[in-house]
Amino acid sequence: MKRRSLLAGTVGVAALATGAAVLWRPEDKGAPHDAYFSKLNALLKRDGPGRPVMLIDxxxxxxxxxxxxxxxxxxxxxxxxxxxxxxxxxxxxxxxxxxxxxxxxxxxxxxxxxxxxxxxxxxxxxxxxxxxxxxxxxxxxxxxxxxxxxxxxxxxxxxxxxxxxxxxxxxxxxxxxxxxxxxxxxxxxxxxxxxxxxxxxxxxxxxxxxxxxxxxxxxxxxxxxxxxxxxxxxxxxxxxxxxxxxxxxxxxxxxxxxxxxxxxxxxxxxxxxxxxxxxxxxxxxxxxPTDFDTYHLSENRPALFIATPILKRYDDLIIPGDPWFTDLLPKWNPNMQRLYYIYGGYWKARMVSPPGVPAPLYQSTNQSPITTSKRVDLQVDDYMFLRPTQSEHVMLQFGDLLPVKDGEISERWPVFQQT
Ligand SMILES: Cc1ncc(COP(=O)(O)O)c(C=O)c1O
Structure with missing residues (x-):
């Protein structure tokens, strides 16, 4: 009797959890780069150094x-x-x-x-x-x-x-x-x-x-x-x-x-x-930077981006060690259907394009996994774009800043030396 009610309880909790997960199922927020980021992507594929860079519009x-x-x-x-x-x-x-x-x-x-x-x-x-x-x-x-x-x-x-x-x-x-x-x-x-x-x-x-x-x-x-x-x-x-x-x-x-x-x-x-x-x-x-998306700065526009090349692409989600829930995750969250690895990562920054990228599976400063919806169809050597959360420390991590003017990278702006 006791075991039966325990089982019923467990099944009930599992059903509730599944129900809740279905109810909380994230929306598919993926999309291709818009015109603004497509242009930057094309520019960097043509003139970029093939590593993470800091752009200023x-x-x-x-x-x-x-x-x-x-x-x-x-x-x-x-x-x-x-x-x-x-x-x-x-x-x-x-x-x-x-x-x-x-x-x-x-x-x-x-x-x-x-x-x-x-x-x-x-x-x-x-x-x-x-x-x-x-x-x-x-x-x-x-x-x-x-x-x-x-x-x-x-x-x-x-x-x-x-x-x-x-x-x-x-x-x-x-x-x-x-x-x-x-x-x-x-x-x-x-x-x-x-x-x-x-x-x-x-x-x-x-x-x-x-x-x-x-x-x-x-x-x-x-x-x-x-x-x-x-x-x-x-x-x-x-x-x-x-x-x-x-x-x-x-x-x-x-x-x-x-x-x-x-x-x-x-x-x-x-x-x-x-x-x-x-x-x-x-x-x-x-x-x-994103920490400054505050009330009195609503007229100001994001002008600082980390751009980083895609190194690898998988058309399905795979997770290190193949845990049992690997196949369930993309069914629950459509923004985890595809997997990319970007050059670098773990910056104080948020992905801005492609849109709809959930929190990464894990963070790496060398190669970071980024999951996206199937609606995101970027290729190896395309770029992804992040907005730093703050400028002061993050701007010092990429070597020269690359100002973009009239659709071109016209100069290189060295940053201060820390010592
Ligand atoms: C003394 C002082 N004044 C002004 C600022 C404002 O800087 P920001 O406009 O970059 O936020 C700071 C930022 O830490 C500060 O410490």
């Missing part, structure tokens, strides 16, 4: 630069975030089109490269660097017209770090401009109002070596909120910012002369009608 990128620049408006500075666009020719392009020399830099080797190649750049460091990195910067700074005293603002998050920088400035006999990182609610470090007086006093008492140059307040926690200017979360951020400005003003500082930096691609648009900050940052919104 320059027409879409120009559109994105214009959208961001218009949002910043004529009265504020648009500061280009270097880590999100880590290539000298790419930065050159963005700076020229946006008519700005302002850069936000996060990495000492990039800062040295910028000092060499952009003698007019106005740089603000985007995170507080260890004092040894600052020392390395000065040591490596060659004979260049770039004047570090006027053209770098070092970001400082605590009075302790300020004292370290002061010691270095005295030792090297230099003057450093100091921008203070504010905690506007992100809670990723930075000054709270109580510590500001201490920092200001240190700087005012040693004007030979230190000069207070402004504030930097980053607030990406507003991203998910579809935030608009009048919302309490945004007003809270701005009130903290204004609190620091008021304190600076009452210490006799002319606040309008300061660099009052804030925002990032996700949030920059919130401040179109607000003047609390006079200097707004954005990088990723120029090329639009």
């Amino acid at each position: 320059t027409e879409r990128m120009n559109h994105n630069i214009d959208v961001l620049t218009n949002s910043v408006g004529p009265d504020k500075t648009y500061r280009v975030v270097v880590k999100s666009l880590p290539s000298v020719p790419l930065l050159q392009h963005v700076m020229q089109r946006a008519k700005t020399d302002a850069l936000m830099v996060f990495h000492q080797p990039f800062l040295n490269a910028i000092a060499e190649t952009f003698p007019r750049a106005d740089t603000l460091i985007g995170k507080p660097l260890p004092v040894s990195a600052v020392r390395t910067f000065y040591k490596k700074l060659g004979n260049t017209p770039f004047n570090a005293e006027n053209q770098v603002q070092w970001l400082v998050d605590t009075p302790e770090r300020l004292l370290q920088y002061q010691t270095l400035a005295r030792e090297l006999g230099i003057k450093m401009r100091i921008n203070l990182e504010l905690d506007l609610g992100l809670h990723r470090g930075g000054f709270e109002i109580a510590a500001f007086d201490t920092a200001l006093k240190i700087m005012q008492e040693d004007s030979t070596h230190l000069q207070f140059s402004g504030f930097m307040g980053y607030e990406p926690h507003l991203t998910g909120l579809k935030a608009s200017l009048d919302q309490p979360s945004v007003q809270k951020v701005l009130n903290i910012y204004r609190g620091f400005q008021d304190k600076a003003r009452s210490a006799g500082i002319s606040v309008d002369q300061l660099t009052l930096n804030g925002a990032g691609s996700h949030t920059l648009r919130i401040y179109e009608r607000d003047n609390t900050m006079n200097d707004l940052s954005a990088g990723s919104g120029v090329v639009m």
